[in-house]
Amino acid sequence: MNEACGVVGASFTGQKAALPIYYSLYALQHRGQESAGISVAHEGNTRSIKGMGIVPWVFKKTDLLSIPGSVGIGHVRYSTSGGSELENAQPLTINFRGGTIAIAHNGNLVNSEELRLELTRMGQIFLSDSDTEVIAHLLVKDLMRNNIVEAVRRLMRRLVGSYSFVMLLNDILIAVRDPLGFKPLCLGRVESEGGSGYIVASESVAIDVHDGEFIRDVCPGEALVITGNRIESHQIYQQKNTAHCVFEYIYFARPDSIIDGKLVYDVRLKIGERLASEHPVDADMISPVPDSGITSAIGYSKKSGIEYIEALMKNRYVGRTFIMPSDVVRKKAVQLKLNVIKPNIADRRVVLIDDSIVRGNTSRRIVDKVRRAGASEVHVRIGSPPIKTPCYLGIDMPTREELIASQKSVSEIETAIHAETLGYLSIDGLVEAIGIPASDLCLGCLTGVYPVEIPGEQCVQRQFRLEEFDLVD
Numbered sequence: 001m002n003e004a005c006g007v008v009g010a011s012f013t014g015q016k017a018a019l020p021i022y023y024s025l026y027a028l029q030h031r032g033q034e035s036a037g038i039s040v041a042h043e044g045n046t047r048s049i050k051g052m053g054i055v056p057w058v059f060k061k062t063d064l065l066s067i068p069g070s071v072g073i074g075h076v077r078y079s080t081s082g083g084s085e086l087e088n089a090q091p092l093t094i095n096f097r098g099g100t101i102a103i104a105h106n107g108n109l110v111n112s113e114e115l116r117l118e119l120t121r122m123g124q125i126f127l128s129d130s131d132t133e134v135i136a137h138l139l140v141k142d143l144m145r146n147n148i149v150e151a152v153r154r155l156m157r158r159l160v161g162s163y164s165f166v167m168l169l170n171d172i173l174i175a176v177r178d179p180l181g182f183k184p185l186c187l188g189r190v191e192s193e194g195g196s197g198y199i200v201a202s203e204s205v206a207i208d209v210h211d212g213e214f215i216r217d218v219c220p221g222e223a224l225v226i227t228g229n230r231i232e233s234h235q236i237y238q239q240k241n242t243a244h245c246v247f248e249y250i251y252f253a254r255p256d257s258i259i260d261g262k263l264v265y266d267v268r269l270k271i272g273e274r275l276a277s278e279h280p281v282d283a284d285m286i287s288p289v290p291d292s293g294i295t296s297a298i299g300y301s302k303k304s305g306i307e308y309i310e311a312l313m314k315n316r317y318v319g320r321t322f323i324m325p326s327d328v329v330r331k332k333a334v335q336l337k338l339n340v341i342k343p344n345i346a347d348r349r350v351v352l353i354d355d356s357i358v359r360g361n362t363s364r365r366i367v368d369k370v371r372r373a374g375a376s377e378v379h380v381r382i383g384s385p386p387i388k389t390p391c392y393l394g395i396d397m398p399t400r401e402e403l404i405a406s407q408k409s410v411s412e413i414e415t416a417i418h419a420e421t422l423g424y425l426s427i428d429g430l431v432e433a434i435g436i437p438a439s440d441l442c443l444g445c446l447t448g449v450y451p452v453e454i455p456g457e458q459c460v461q462r463q464f465r466l467e468e469f470d471l472v473d
């Protein structure tokens with residue numbers, strides 16, 4: 001599995017781009033904390049700053065202020081395979097006969113190895129093991145003979161999997177979203193005293209941070225070409241269905257982001273309400289597992305009439321356990337991250353609301369912690385259906401063997417995590433809460449049926465192979 005990342009692109013007139021990109025990356029920090037980078041183009045030169053760690057560690061204000069150029073891109077990265085190393089940090093920059101391209105990518109290509117092999121046989125040398133370098137080399141090959149839009153069209157025909165990427169071709173900003181729209185990407189406009197321009201980003205919070213205006217989501221299969229203040233839209237591929245990742249709504253995105261027309265906060269509230277209807281319980285208090293369980297816990301409390309009281313307090317300076325790379329670090333992180341507010345739970349029947357159960361270890365530790373701190377009963381309600389199979393499309397998840405719901409029934413998981421009762425949201429309940437038809441969502445890791453062909457896995461028949469998508473322009 002590769003990265004789960006955040007991307008941002010900015011094209012301004014009358015204003016330098018590096019600092020606004022930095023602020024947008026700050027807003028997207030939750031999408032990746034291993035490395036960060038910014039590339040800015042100016043008068044034929046593209047300058048990059050990249051480093052390991054979170055955004056404020058990587059960039060110095062003096063550097064940001066001194067980089068000239070009003071168009072640029074940025075990236076925050078999380079990875080497992082592909083290595084947590086500086087060589088894999090993005091944006092990735094390549095010089096070629098036509099100038100320089102820099103790319104920042106969010107997603108995971110299913111056919112990356114195949115494409116890499118093909119390019120290697122043609123003599124291409126790779127400097128990293130990321131999908132992004134595969135995308136960059138394919139694109140450069142096509143840019144030698146074609147204009148940008150034609151090159152992007154040819155590129156998209158080759159890629160299978162999820163990709164939302166922003167790219168600089170010299171001083172032109174290009175944003176592309178895959179034909180099924182797995183990963184989010186949106187467009188906004190920023191007006192300030194210093195200048196104005198467009199921002200393209202993984203989540204709308206990266207536009208909000210500038211008090212900008214959210215314009216719309218980038219459509220699945222669309223490429224935006226932005227030159228200064230001029231924007232062109234090319235709907236390159238059109239498909240009958242989309243495959244938006246449900247985990248963006250359940251867990252990954254910030255609740256204040258709008259993704260494909262849905263405010264994530266509203267979706268999580270509905271998840272909690274629906275969970276209360278599907279799995280009621282006689283209890284004294286509802287508590288979230290912070291942070292991503294908070295909104296669903298409010299929804300559960302509202303629907304059930306049971307009081308919302310926080311049982312756990314999060315140390316916000318520790319990264320998310322789900323996206324931390326090694327198991328050892330993950331274990332320590334749980335201890336560092338959550339503390340129990342003992343007086344709030346003493347002798348009470350507690351319902352804990354969490355977004356998902358992956359391996360089950362974290363849930364068991366939390367249940368044990370709450371019980372040790374004095375709760376008389378601990379019930380667990382999960383705002384997603386059981387995760388049964390891995391994700392091949394850009395969210396890091398363990399193998400089938402490590403996924404607890406792949407190996408055990410709900411009642412066995414209930415026992416394994418030491419809960420009095422356990423209830424998962426149904427797939428119908430999740431789809432209803434998101435408010436997008438199931439035929440337009442990716443439910444691959446919940447159903448084991450994926451929207452694109454993945455060797456050894458089932459593929460849903462309603463969607464096409466990428467080369468069968470209709471060409472629009």
Ligand code: SF4
Pocket residue numbers: 182244245246247248390391392393394395442443444445446
């Ligand atoms: S398989 Fe699961 S996590 Fe991966 S894109 Fe689909 S819904 Fe999202």
